[in-house]
Amino acid sequence: MSGSEFDRIARYFAPLANEAALRLTDDAAVWSPPPGRQLVLTVDQMIEGIHFLPDDPPDCVARKLLRRNLSDLAAMGAAPIGYLLTTALRAATPEAWLADFADGLAQDQRTYNITLFGGDSTSTTGPIMTSVTMIGHVAPGTALLRTGARPGDAIFVTGTIGDAVLGLEAARGNIADPGSFFSTRRLLPEPRVGLPLAGLVHAAIDVSDGLIQDLAHLCTNAGLGAVIEAALVPQSSAARSAGDAWLETRLTGGDDYELILAAPATAEPALRAACGTVPLTRIGTMTAAHSNIIINDASGTPLHFARQGWQHF
Amino acid sequence: MSGSEFDRIARYFAPLANEAALRLTDDAAVWSPPPGRQLVLTVDQMIEGIHFLPDDPPDCVARKLLRRNLSDLAAMGAAPIGYLLTTALRAATPEAWLADFADGLAQDQRTYNITLFGGDSTSTTGPIMTSVTMIGHVAPGTALLRTGARPGDAIFVTGTIGDAVLGLEAARGNIADPGSFFSTRRLLPEPRVGLPLAGLVHAAIDVSDGLIQDLAHLCTNAGLGAVIEAALVPQSSAARSAGDAWLETRLTGGDDYELILAAPATAEPALRAACGTVPLTRIGTMTAAHSNIIINDASGTPLHFARQGWQHF
Numbered sequence: 001m002s003g004s005e006f007d008r009i010a011r012y013f014a015p016l017a018n019e020a021a022l023r024l025t026d027d028a029a030v031w032s033p034p035p036g037r038q039l040v041l042t043v044d045q046m047i048e049g050i051h052f053l054p055d056d057p058p059d060c061v062a063r064k065l066l067r068r069n070l071s072d073l074a075a076m077g078a079a080p081i082g083y084l085l086t087t088a089l090r091a092a093t094p095e096a097w098l099a100d101f102a103d104g105l106a107q108d109q110r111t112y113n114i115t116l117f118g119g120d121s122t123s124t125t126g127p128i129m130t131s132v133t134m135i136g137h138v139a140p141g142t143a144l145l146r147t148g149a150r151p152g153d154a155i156f157v158t159g160t161i162g163d164a165v166l167g168l169e170a171a172r173g174n175i176a177d178p179g180s181f182f183s184t185r186r187l188l189p190e191p192r193v194g195l196p197l198a199g200l201v202h203a204a205i206d207v208s209d210g211l212i213q214d215l216a217h218l219c220t221n222a223g224l225g226a227v228i229e230a231a232l233v234p235q236s237s238a239a240r241s242a243g244d245a246w247l248e249t250r251l252t253g254g255d256d257y258e259l260i261l262a263a264p265a266t267a268e269p270a271l272r273a274a275c276g277t278v279p280l281t282r283i284g285t286m287t288a289a290h291s292n293i294i295i296n297d298a299s300g301t302p303l304h305f306a307r308q309g310w311q312h313f
Numbered sequence: 314m315s316g317s318e319f320d321r322i323a324r325y326f327a328p329l330a331n332e333a334a335l336r337l338t339d340d341a342a343v344w345s346p347p348p349g350r351q352l353v354l355t356v357d358q359m360i361e362g363i364h365f366l367p368d369d370p371p372d373c374v375a376r377k378l379l380r381r382n383l384s385d386l387a388a389m390g391a392a393p394i395g396y397l398l399t400t401a402l403r404a405a406t407p408e409a410w411l412a413d414f415a416d417g418l419a420q421d422q423r424t425y426n427i428t429l430f431g432g433d434s435t436s437t438t439g440p441i442m443t444s445v446t447m448i449g450h451v452a453p454g455t456a457l458l459r460t461g462a463r464p465g466d467a468i469f470v471t472g473t474i475g476d477a478v479l480g481l482e483a484a485r486g487n488i489a490d491p492g493s494f495f496s497t498r499r500l501l502p503e504p505r506v507g508l509p510l511a512g513l514v515h516a517a518i519d520v521s522d523g524l525i526q527d528l529a530h531l532c533t534n535a536g537l538g539a540v541i542e543a544a545l546v547p548q549s550s551a552a553r554s555a556g557d558a559w560l561e562t563r564l565t566g567g568d569d570y571e572l573i574l575a576a577p578a579t580a581e582p583a584l585r586a587a588c589g590t591v592p593l594t595r596i597g598t599m600t601a602a603h604s605n606i607i608i609n610d611a612s613g614t615p616l617h618f619a620r621q622g623w624q625h626f
Contacts (some may be wrong), residue, residue: 022458025534027385027519028355028449030456033346042341043397043446044433051435072340084356086399086444120357122364126439131399133356133446136341143343145335206340221338 005121012102018082018115029084029117037137040078044068045086045131053171058097059104060187061130066108068208069134071191071257075206077144077198078136080112085119088129101130112193142198149203149222149262153286156261156271158192158278160236161211165253166246175246181238189257196274201263207256212305215260216293218286222262225289231298234281248305251295262286318434325415331395331428342397342430350450353391357381358399358444366484371410372417373500374443379421381521382447384504384570388519390457390511391449393425398432401442414443425506455511462516462535462575466599469574469584471505471591473549474524478566479559488559494551502570509587514576520569525618528573529606531599535575538602544611547594561618564608575599 014024020031046052046065073080167186170177177183207214219225272280295303327337333344359365359378386393480499483490490496520527532539585593608616
């Protein structure tokens, strides 16, 4: 670590850290976990040119980095506590980039009531690279898993599906984006943290790689299949305006960070109550047909897509 | 995440994971921390061309990645439990590189009795990038900190200092390395985990950035200075053979992953007992002269070095 790295840590990251992080001046953080709780641990990285565009605002890169990880915790039904961070910047990366990045972290630390436990900052000659290890907690035995879906379970999704990938298409100039709605959805997903889903759903996963691919994980992990009605997959009014030509893109694009939930159809009222103001839509049913996902169009005819999921940029 | 990434995870990483990691098929790990213990959390990254050389054996890269993080826990007096991993490889990175890397992880998981909690694997167009977030534990209130040194404390180091940086000089062809001793010390440091130092030392840090720079952290954090006798700084017989021309390199080079300990001189016998077979050498004394580190040569004359610490390759 070079002297300027110590300065950068003191200036930008130390203000984000809590007592456990020992002002980031020690070798590691020392933290008393909440007694009687299980911890939920996840890590995700974001690399320039792969997970974000070079021109994306740095504060949004930071917030999306946190939110991707928060979404993984949300998919487990866990409450977030704090995170560890790595950054690898080029020597030519402007100081303002780091300042804006740190501002984004600070902003979402407040939004989600989380803190910085520690980090590692270094230089790279390649694309900018950042990662977050996020730590949350659940009551013992209540974590939502990908494995528990049962045949006949109703399949629900939160929010709307496909806006983020249309944001990517907008950044590429392939689709209009009045009011920057799609762009905002790509840059600032809203992870569904804090929903009291324990005991209501059999299985859960977040949509990071695309609706169909992530649904496929729920199916594979339970030895099941699924039937989805494409017309039921919730879309924003902006996506509806974009038209049916984008259907495959929306259902296979990633970065939505909505939740897919498998639950008994009878649980729907309780599930709606648990979701509160978060929109919840039933889109299909789990079946006993192992790993067979059928997407029906409005006439009941199965659709065939060239790809299932998300390959990043 | 692409399909081949799922295959790679299943093939190389899932066998490294324990039950808490849910076979790496879920969004996050679910783990019950040891009751009544504080957790110790740290993260470190290794980037090709910065922290390792492109030709370094991948199993050694993996093991050094773990060991750098284990050393941070050792410096806190913490016992390691497990880790989360990120990897970013190029499309052209051979599968054999990943296989060897995973072998290295498996080998050191056995050596240090740790497990894989989770990870994220992606592609990059730049240098290979890996990081580890390591989790350990201590009895409440017993973590060793960088802050507690007092004037008059004796300064000790474990092992020998400067072999790793001579390994780097050997890789550059600047110094002979019979028997690859220096090279091995660079590629496979031995973190001093498991020493029962709690209650014996006032402050501790591991030597990652170079003896003088890391000692400077102990001084700065305590508002103190230090006097070091260069002739007392322990060196391997290979380093001794290399001669005094390498003194500055040895004292300012990084990657030793030995411990610097500040403790009352009267604690020396107990400290030696705690260190068991790990060599322990007294090299100097903490002083009240804020941030003033004096390195004396054998005649008592202060040495002046062009640089304090490690800037990586």
